[in-house]
Amino acid sequence: MFNVAVLGYGTVGSGVVKVINDNNQVLKKFSGEEINVKYVLDLRDFPGDPVEKILVHDYEAILADDDVKCVVEVMGGVEPANKFVRQAIEKGKSVCTSNKELVARYGAEILQLAKDNNVAFLFEASVGGGIPVIRSINESLTADNFDSIAGILNGTTNYMLTKMSNEDLTFDEVLKDAQDKGYAERNPEADVEGYDACRKIAILTSLICGQQVDFEDISTEGITGITKQDIYYSKKLGLPIKLLGLMKKENDKVYAMVAPFMLENDHCLRNVDGVYNAVSLHGDMLGDVMLYGQGAGSLPTASAVVSDVVEIAKNNSKNIPIKWAKEKVALGDITTFKARYFVRVEGEGQSDKLRKTFENACFAPQLTGETAFVTATAFSEKEIKEKLDGYSVLNLIRIAE
Numbered sequence: 001m002f003n004v005a006v007l008g009y010g011t012v013g014s015g016v017v018k019v020i021n022d023n024n025q026v027l028k029k030f031s032g033e034e035i036n037v038k039y040v041l042d043l044r045d046f047p048g049d050p051v052e053k054i055l056v057h058d059y060e061a062i063l064a065d066d067d068v069k070c071v072v073e074v075m076g077g078v079e080p081a082n083k084f085v086r087q088a089i090e091k092g093k094s095v096c097t098s099n100k101e102l103v104a105r106y107g108a109e110i111l112q113l114a115k116d117n118n119v120a121f122l123f124e125a126s127v128g129g130g131i132p133v134i135r136s137i138n139e140s141l142t143a144d145n146f147d148s149i150a151g152i153l154n155g156t157t158n159y160m161l162t163k164m165s166n167e168d169l170t171f172d173e174v175l176k177d178a179q180d181k182g183y184a185e186r187n188p189e190a191d192v193e194g195y196d197a198c199r200k201i202a203i204l205t206s207l208i209c210g211q212q213v214d215f216e217d218i219s220t221e222g223i224t225g226i227t228k229q230d231i232y233y234s235k236k237l238g239l240p241i242k243l244l245g246l247m248k249k250e251n252d253k254v255y256a257m258v259a260p261f262m263l264e265n266d267h268c269l270r271n272v273d274g275v276y277n278a279v280s281l282h283g284d285m286l287g288d289v290m291l292y293g294q295g296a297g298s299l300p301t302a303s304a305v306v307s308d309v310v311e312i313a314k315n316n317s318k319n320i321p322i323k324w325a326k327e328k329v330a331l332g333d334i335t336t337f338k339a340r341y342f343v344r345v346e347g348e349g350q351s352d353k354l355r356k357t358f359e360n361a362c363f364a365p366q367l368t369g370e371t372a373f374v375t376a377t378a379f380s381e382k383e384i385k386e387k388l389d390g391y392s393v394l395n396l397i398r399i400a401e
């Protein structure tokens with residue numbers, strides 16, 4: 001019997017208990033042992049829920065029980081999750097987590113602690129929900145130098161942008177819907193301001209580089225500036241808007257950013273809709289590879305968490321090496337990143353004047369009181385702002401080729 005304790009009985013935690021109970025035979029087949037949830041820790045009581053019998057409110061009970069080999073941290077937030085995870089490891093228990101905030105901030109340190117204590121620390125669900133992207137990077141994509149990652153890494157915002165485009169709903173209405181479905185973070189600002197996608201691209205970049213990439217260093221823009229008017233143009237132009245997390249290596253420099261983009265016709269991520277996420281990586285030998293699946297939600301996320309539990313049981317709860325050193329990667333200056341732009345400026349009928357500055361620009365069917373177009377040339381953010389000096393700019397969205 002392989003006993004686990006689940007910390008947090010919310011969207012993901014309740015999914016973890018369900019996956020372990022409902023798919024017990026599958027888990028046994030792959031891990032070689034029966035997996036059992038011995039404890040669930042939460043702040044609340046759950047009267048009438050079968051979990052009531054194993055519910056505890058005091059973490060010490062879990063730490064003190066040597067039969068618990070693996071702690072599943074699915075509470076979220078940095079503290080006390082960070083403290084609980086370290087205490088478990090120091091007590092000789094392996095840990096898996098879906099907590100990207102914790103992993104992005106302390107991943108390298110906790111991996112070292114796990115190594116020192118000869119236990120495992122895994123975090124498959126921290127990026128891409130149910131998509132097995134982390135195990136793929138650590139165990140399968142090990143023969144290449146990867147020079148780029150492009151990902152739709154946040155289920156909430158992709159769900160919102162898809163709904164805003166397909167149905168005539170407001171930002172607040174679609175956000176509420178994503179929250180009701182359990183996709184959004186406790187504070188949904190993390191989703192809509194791009195912080196969640198930023199932590200995820202930081203984790204992926206750290207794993208690709210084998211070194212720490214601080215999420216605070218990554219230029220991050222969310223979707224709060226995307227209006228109904230932008231969605232109107234995106235439909236007219238056939239360029240769907242997606243929040244992308246990007247990493248690029250060029251001349252030994254690493255660049256990373258999160259921002260909304262309009263995706264060109266042949267872009268591999270343009271048909272990734274709803275709560276689905278996808279991560280596309282480019283390797284020097286393999287070429288392009290893409291992973292796709294549900295990026296949020298109770299069961300897809302829990303499936304990834306439980307796959308970590310299986311991996312830990314299979315490895316007898318011993319350390320599973322993951323290369324992520326504490327030394328920091330100094331990111332390149334993203335303001336030099338060039339892209340074509342979708343531009344909206346105040347005032348109708350300005351196309352003749354704008355054409356003089358933006359040669360071969362493609363003008364969109366206009367909405368009252370403004371002029372909108374897509375540039376034919378790529379510019380850095382600084383360059384395009386200089387070119388638009390004197391215009392009242394309503395929005396600027398990069399185009400992803």
Ligand SMILES: NC(=O)C1=CN([C@@H]2O[C@H](COP(=O)(O)OP(=O)(O)OC[C@H]3O[C@@H](n4cnc5c(N)ncnc54)[C@H](OP(=O)(O)O)[C@@H]3O)[C@@H](O)[C@H]2O)C=CC1
Nearest residue numbers: 008009010011012042043074075076098099182296297301
């Ligand atoms: N939802 C999703 O689709 C995904 C979520 N994640 C990540 O997984 C983690 C959990 O997310 P999710 O399940 O959605 O969050 P929820 O808020 O639904 O669940 C968290 C649970 O943990 C409990 N909890 C919080 N603090 C403590 C504590 N100190 N001691 C005991 N219990 C505590 C909460 O109790 P209470 O409600 O009483 O505060 C709640 O029941 C987060 O890190 C999130 O970012 C990752 C991928 C997908």
Ligand SMILES: N[C@@H](CC=O)C(=O)O
Nearest residue numbers: 154155156183185296
């Ligand atoms: N809030 C996150 C949950 C999964 O990581 C998202 O919407 O992607």
